[in-house]
């Protein structure tokens with residue numbers, strides 16, 4: 282059985298005082314066991330949070346990495362640098378990176394490979410825009426994004442140490458969530474494509490849903506057969522709400 286997985290994507294939110302208050306709330310309310318929890322704060326706060334949560338079983342991630350290990354890339358950070366700060370995960374291919382920073386599938390594949398090179402676990406984001414969904418291109422878009430990585434970046438394609446996050450672009454930060462049925466349908470499609478690599482592979486890789494997940498809709502989403510947890514943006518900025526979402530995911534193991 283796949284262990285539930287929930288990651289927080291703080292995006293470029295937070296401040297020193299916010300981090301202290303968040304940690305205080307998190308310690309009071311954090312779920313224990315039954316679920317893998319990853320927090321991806323802005324890089325600036327990563328080592329502080331890693332140190333504070335060292336004994337709490339929470340893992341840390343970054344929101345992006347550069348594909349190269351070093352070089353003249355002003356303002357960027359390498360996957361190895363993120364690892365030195367305490368990260369064990371890295372989000373790759375988030376739709377905001379694709380849209381605002383012109384990251385195409387080739388760039389995403391290179392970044393995916395970089396996280397592997399550094400020993401980080403990539404959280405690969407895939408998802409269609411509303412226009413692509415309306416044009417009947419949702420599945421083709423998502424599978425092309427997945428293939429971009431399965432085909433080129435995995436030195437060892439049977440290495441299950443990565444997470445796929447299905448994040449329909451139209452549901453990110455909009456308050457509009459894919460229905461559990463819509464989400465399950467795409468997760469089933471993703472798992473079927475993973476099955477082309479191998480059955481055991483498909484059954485091991487965690488595929489999580491992202492897009493306006495909150496305390497109220499988490500259960501209906503996480504109880505779907507092929508949804509193994511969530512990638513949570515806005516709602517993860519509230520430690521109490523995020524802890525509750527993690528607990529909901531953890532219950533899928535308990536039950």
Ligand code: PEP
Nearest residue numbers: 453454491492493514515
């Ligand atoms: C995200 O940024 O990955 C995300 C899912 O955001 P939100 O939960 O706010 O839609």
